Structure formats: structure tokens, C-alpha cells
Amino acid sequence: MQTLAHEMTHLWQFHFGKPGRRGYHNKEWADKMESLGLMPSSTGKEGGKRTGDSMSDYIIKGSLFDQMCQSLLTSDFRISWADKYPVREKIQEAIENGTIEDISDELEVWGVELIENEDGEIIIDMPEPVPTRHKYSCPQCAVNVWGKPTLNLVCGDCQVNFVVID
Structure with a gap:
């Protein structure tokens, strides 16, 4: 949730603020993060710089972000997603467990083909990330x-x- 908020703050700044040079987390970004309940920190801990190139953050105890996350994480809230390039082991496991049909739609979206060789083994053919x-x-x-x-x-x-x- 922290990473999502961190990246969404970049998006907010791109549309409504004045981003710094590529990769730089400026004061405007830091102020917005803090208003959400995340303290920018170059170390990811108290005492780190609020701005810079490689920035992390930590949750401000009792902040709006802290309260909302506690509420979400104690409910039935879930985030689901599909990796653009799935892990070969995950597909292999589905083949071995006989559950490959369960992910057939995802395989098509991912551009993955299952090819049976002359020995009857299933070969996973998938695009490499460009x-x-x-x-x-x-x-x-x-x-x-x-x-x-x-x-x-x-x-x-x-x-x-x-x-x-x-």
C-alpha cells in the first residue's frame, strides 16, 4: 500500500504539480506524501532527508494512511493483479497439478504457448521482456x-x- 501511494503521489504531481527532474523527489512531492501520512525519508527511517533521488518512506503512526490501511487490512479487502511476464515456475506448477485450464485466459493474454514435444513433455514458449x-x-x-x-x-x-x- 505504501508503494502504491508513493507512485500515485508521483502521478498526482505529474498532473497537478511541478515534478522535479527525472527521479528526483522534490519538496512538493514530500509535502504531499506527508499530508497522506507517509513520511519521505532517504533512509526509510526517521532522520532521513525528505527529498532526493533515491527516496523511501515510512508510515506516520496514527495518520490517515495508517488508519485507512488498518481498516482495509482487517476487512476482506484484496488487490488482485496479473504479472505482465508470469513466472515460468508458476506455469509449470499449473501443468504438473493439472490446473493449467484454470489459467488458460491469462496464458493467452500473456502470449504464452504450451507446445508438446516428441517425448510428450510440455514446453513453455513465452515472450522475453523487451x-x-x-x-x-x-x-x-x-x-x-x-x-x-x-x-x-x-x-x-x-x-x-x-x-x-x-
Whole structure:
């Protein structure tokens, strides 16, 4: 629930506030988090910085967030979801337990195919996640950056092309 609120605060700020640079959690974001009952903290504990790049948070005892979570968690409340890329072991377990039909709709949505080989074994054929960014490195000074797979980067210090690191 904390993570969901943390990410929803980013969404709120994107639509109604002024987000900082990518990845930076600014004062506006921190103030909104605190108003919800989550204290921003660079350490995830009391005493951490309220703003920065790598931020966590902790629940303010007795806050609205704390009260609402207690209410939800002591009721029949549930969050259900489906992973975009399901774990192969989960599918294998369903095959072994004979419950694969129970998840057939999900398999179709996930793009998973079950193929029987000549030995009668079922092979799980599923798409691999497509990376949305690559790690690039300067071959001379070893500076690393992350970016879209289609970038053509040149090191400003060495004047050489970055190479993709897999």
C-alpha cells in the first residue's frame, strides 16, 4: 500500500504539480506524501532527508494512511493483479497439478504457448521482456550511462562512440 501511494503521489504531481527532474523527489512531492501520512525519508527511517533521488518512506503512526490501511487490512479487502511476464515456475506448477485450464485466459493474454514435444513433455514458449533501456559505456574512460536502445552517444571527454553493454 505504501508503494502504491508513493507512485500515485508521483502521478498526482505529474498532473497537478511541478515534478522535479527525472527521479528526483522534490519538496512538493514530500509535502504531499506527508499530508497522506507517509513520511519521505532517504533512509526509510526517521532522520532521513525528505527529498532526493533515491527516496523511501515510512508510515506516520496514527495518520490517515495508517488508519485507512488498518481498516482495509482487517476487512476482506484484496488487490488482485496479473504479472505482465508470469513466472515460468508458476506455469509449470499449473501443468504438473493439472490446473493449467484454470489459467488458460491469462496464458493467452500473456502470449504464452504450451507446445508438446516428441517425448510428450510440455514446453513453455513465452515472450522475453523487451528492454526499454540499455547501458552504454565509453570504451576509453569507462563512463556509463543508461538510455533508450536507439541512442547514438559520443563521450564528450574522449570524443568516441559509446558501446552497448549487455
